[in-house]
Amino acid sequence: xxVTGIIEKGKDGRYSIICDAEIGDFCLGGFGDTVEAAKSxxxxxxxxxxxxxxxxxxxxxxxxxxxxxxYKYDLEAFFDCFDWINISKFAKAAGINESKMRQYxxxxxxxxxxxxxxxxxxxxxxxxxxxxxxx
Numbered sequence: 001x002x003v004t005g006i007i008e009k010g011k012d013g014r015y016s017i018i019c020d021a022e023i024g025d026f027c028l029g030g031f032g033d034t035v036e037a038a039k040s041x042x043x044x045x046x047x048x049x050x051x052x053x054x055x056x057x058x059x060x061x062x063x064x065x066x067x068x069x070x071y072k073y074d075l076e077a078f079f080d081c082f083d084w085i086n087i088s089k090f091a092k093a094a095g096i097n098e099s100k101m102r103q104y105x106x107x108x109x110x111x112x113x114x115x116x117x118x119x120x121x122x123x124x125x126x127x128x129x130x131x132x133x134x135x
Contacts (some may be wrong), residue, residue: 035077
């Protein structure tokens with residue numbers, strides 16, 4: 001089973017993972033003070049849901065035995081998780097105003113669809129450049 005977990009940073013500074021998938025009667029989601037803590041909680045919920053399904057229904061269907069998570073981030077959570085990214089240089093590489101990018105980073109402004117696409121393209125391009133580098 002492949003699910004998408006959307007990582008968001010809340011106004012309280014905590015992280016949540018929202019997912020529309022279910023295992024049996026369990027809705028999947030997670031919370032934590034950090035992205036890693038939220039991911040750990042999310043994975044614990046998946047395991048708990050699998051165990052509950054097995055216990056209450058006498059077995060776990062094949063589709064629930066392996067759960068693969070594709071994590072997606074809101075911009076604030078992304079830049080918090082990857083805080084080593086220099087926001088000024090990233091904005092320049094993505095062709096986005098530095099001031100506006102800082103507002104996206106802290107959640108004071110929200111990027112529209114076209115801007116999110118530009119950011120996504122820049123992230124993918126930088127990832128490809130990093131993965132092709134050798135030392």
